[in-house]
Amino acid sequence: MEAIRLAVLGLNQGAKAARDAAASERFDLAAVAGMGPQAQAVAAELGAPLYEDYQELLESVVLDGVVIALPNGLHLPAVKAALAVGIKHLLVEKPIADTEEDARMIIDACDQAGATLLIGHQRRSSATMLFLKQFIEAGNLGDIVGIQCSAIYAKPDSYFDIDWHRTTGPLLINAIHDVDDLHYLTGMRVKRLYAAARNSIRGGEVEDSASIVFEYAEGPTCTYFVSDGVPGPWGYDLAAEEMHFINCRPGENSLRVFGTKGSFGLPNMDFYRYGPGQYGWTEPLLKTHYEVGRPDPATATLEHFGDLIDGVELVPRCSGEEGLATLKVVQAILKSAESRSVVELDAD
Ligand SMILES: NC(=O)c1ccc[n+]([C@@H]2O[C@H](COP(=O)([O-])OP(=O)(O)OC[C@H]3O[C@@H](n4cnc5c(N)ncnc54)[C@H](O)[C@@H]3O)[C@@H](O)[C@H]2O)c1
The missing domain is CATH 3.40.50.720 (NAD(P)-binding Rossmann-like Domain)
Structure with a gap:
């Protein structure tokens, strides 16, 4: 070829x-x-x-x-x-x-x-995401009830030397990845959200932290926290060991998906559930840890692009419509934070 x-x-x-x-x-x-x-x-x-x-x-x-x-x-x-x-x-x-x-x-x-x-939402090509997506689709978690997600980063002072890094906050730069991850992993669409943002760390033009409550059209709810000014390992990029320029801190989960049959922590790949015939907090809660490869997701995205060009694959992992759906949610988050009100989305 x-x-x-x-x-x-x-x-x-x-x-x-x-x-x-x-x-x-x-x-x-x-x-x-x-x-x-x-x-x-x-x-x-x-x-x-x-x-x-x-x-x-x-x-x-x-x-x-x-x-x-x-x-x-x-x-x-x-x-x-x-x-x-x-x-x-x-x-x-x-x-x-x-x-x-x-x-x-x-x-x-x-x-x-x-x-x-x-x-180029490259996390759709992460091995961790592909694993969990298939794990959810196979019904291992039962019905999804709720999600907790965080994006905790401490960006160095030099990061803010670039003009647009001072005028574009972590909602548009970081949270957009997590919003897209949740679309990809669960197939659910955000119906309603409320976001509260602060700039109390750096006092800048844009937010440096925010909390969001999402309601999905399919029923489940999600709470999310993002900050680019606090040390901690609970952000995907730190925990997943995929970004070459970040001093990673593996072993923690930035995302927890709670289902009626069990709960999953990503990217450390921990699954918790009860054994066959057992249920309830008096029973032993079993943990299975899965090992997946950690190929660079941006490289994997380019390979996927090659597969689309060669006709080996026919469906883009992130289509234009999916990119737009993610953009709409992030814009709704910004609108909610600005107006301090609940924003409804057209999640059809
Ligand atoms: N997937 C991710 O994780 C990720 C991370 C960072 C940025 N991005 C995205 O990548 C895109 C670029 O971001 P960036 O941070 O590299 O921006 P940037 O402004 O730092 O760099 C833009 C590049 O485009 C070039 N350029 C600008 N105008 C041009 C023109 N008219 N002709 C030729 N070249 C031109 C610049 O010289 C520069 O090389 C954005 O869409 C951004 O959101 C994605």
């Missing part, structure tokens, strides 16, 4: 996809786009032709697929530009877009062009 001709637009977060593509025989990293010394360094490291203007790249290079890792506001124009030159496979970083309107236009444009759209 011929190598897949790929371009990566945007070389900060996109540098990971560019490096993965360059390291894989399956892909031919035909070109990259980005501006400034960091983009120049990545292009030089990988020996890939660099374009400062992504439009020029798309008009100049013949491609089978494109990874769009540009700032969110450029996702829609870049998708349109890629479709205009006939590209049929697009991997767009999360969030699908900044606004629901842009997201809808991205989805419709891809549909009309008959193009495959994959949104």
Whole structure:
């Protein structure tokens, strides 16, 4: 099979996809786009032709697929530009877009062009998530009753040297991953939520902590806490040992799913239940710990993209509609925190 001709637009977060593509025989990293010394360094490291203007790249290079890792506001124009030159496979970083309107236009444009759209919610390619999703689907937990989830991170001072890190809070940067995880794992849709946000740690323009109560259309409820200014191991990225730049602290669970037959802690992969014929707190509560591989989920996402391009897989792990559903929940969270009121979602 011929190598897949790929371009990566945007070389900060996109540098990971560019490096993965360059390291894989399956892909031919035909070109990259980005501006400034960091983009120049990545292009030089990988020996890939660099374009400062992504439009020029798309008009100049013949491609089978494109990874769009540009700032969110450029996702829609870049998708349109890629479709205009006939590209049929697009991997767009999360969030699908900044606004629901842009997201809808991205989805419709891809549909009309008959193009495959994959949104880069990379945790959908984590081995932990795939395991738990199948474990739930197999009925091991019984009926899901409730969920507790947290995203606890202590971001270093240097993180806030980047302008937009001071104006975009952990709800949009971190909570969006957890919201998407819950969609993916359970298939449930948020019907109603209330969010209370604070900026009491850094006193900045945006929140540095928030608590949220979710009600799902299917019945269960979820409580969630996020903060990017407290030390603790109860965030997926610290606990899962998947992010190469984080000093991880495995052994804890950031997510607990409670079911009528048992409860599961992720990413430490702990399942609690009673033995056959036993039930209740006077009986021994049994624990099974599962070992799963910890492949890099971003690398696995690019492999999945390759499978979609090669036709080995037909269904994107995160479609445009799923990316939009996640975006809608995060926007509802922001609206609730701002208005200090319950927000209803159209969870159909
Ligand atoms: N999946 C994840 O965990 C994750 C993590 C971080 C960021 N992201 C997403 O990745 C995307 C990019 O985020 P980032 O943090 O890398 O942003 P960034 O602003 O740091 O980098 C953007 C890149 O795009 C390039 N660029 C901007 N305009 C361009 C143009 N007109 N032509 C060519 N290149 C251009 C810049 O030079 C830079 O290389 C965003 O959608 C973001 O939400 C995803």
